[in-house]
Amino acid sequence: MAGFPNPLVPRTEMSGADSRSACTSNATFNPMSSDAAHTLGPLLAKIDPWARYGYTPEALTAFLAGQEADAARYIISVDRALAGAFSVKKNWLRGPYLQFLGILPAYQGQGIGTSVLRWFEAQAREERARNLWVAASEFNARAISFYQMHGFDRVATLTDLVVDGTAEILLRKRLIGD
Numbered sequence: 001m002a003g004f005p006n007p008l009v010p011r012t013e014m015s016g017a018d019s020r021s022a023c024t025s026n027a028t029f030n031p032m033s034s035d036a037a038h039t040l041g042p043l044l045a046k047i048d049p050w051a052r053y054g055y056t057p058e059a060l061t062a063f064l065a066g067q068e069a070d071a072a073r074y075i076i077s078v079d080r081a082l083a084g085a086f087s088v089k090k091n092w093l094r095g096p097y098l099q100f101l102g103i104l105p106a107y108q109g110q111g112i113g114t115s116v117l118r119w120f121e122a123q124a125r126e127e128r129a130r131n132l133w134v135a136a137s138e139f140n141a142r143a144i145s146f147y148q149m150h151g152f153d154r155v156a157t158l159t160d161l162v163v164d165g166t167a168e169i170l171l172r173k174r175l176i177g178d
């Protein structure tokens with residue numbers, strides 16, 4: 001797709017503090033490993049939105065361990081302990097899509113999600129992306145307000161996307177003209 005002449009190439013080890021803004025977490029981001037996927041899958045399957053949707057530990061493990069050239073999965077670590085995972089789909093709609101973000105409960109509310117968004121934005125700006133994209137389930141009010149707090153606006157309601165009767169909210173952050 002036009003607008004992305006270079007792929008987002010992760011460094012071997014990236015600190016949440018490497019992003020352009022100061023951040024409070026000491027999280028590091030590394031490419032997903034099979035072992036980490038097998039540990040994180042069952043832990044993330046216990047929390048919403050995945051618990052509410054009935055994702056099995058195996059399904060989440062398979063997703064996290066999956067290898068897609070344009071959608072890398074990352075481990076989030078704090079002091080070498082697993083704290084969560086995220087995945088960025090490159091070149092989505094004139095910008096990348098954060099297709100998965102899960103912080104384990106013990107690590108929530110410590111600025112780690114903020115570090116991930118700052119890194120996501122910094123990488124996209126380096127690639128001269130026009131937009132950042134995320135989505136959250138309509139029932140996930142905390143995630144929606146978290147994204148809004150970081151400059152994302154609701155742009156669409158995708159009804160019955162994951163299961164009938166619930167909606168996903170698509171949010172966009174414009175990087176051009178801000």
Ligand SMILES: CC(C)(COP(=O)(O)OP(=O)(O)OC[C@H]1O[C@@H](n2cnc3c(N)ncnc32)[C@H](O)[C@@H]1OP(=O)(O)O)[C@@H](O)C(=O)NCCC(=O)NCCS
Nearest residue numbers: 024048049101102103108109110111112113114136143146
């Ligand atoms: C939603 C989610 C990604 C946010 O990540 P997080 O690491 O908890 O977010 P942050 O800590 O950066 O910021 C969230 C809150 O912590 C507060 N905070 C930020 N830094 C902090 C710190 N150093 N100490 C204490 N609180 C802090 C923020 O003010 C914010 O408060 P609020 O939620 O009460 O409004 C995370 O909670 C999560 O993974 N939830 C479950 C899965 C999910 O919903 N994923 C997203 C949609 S699929």
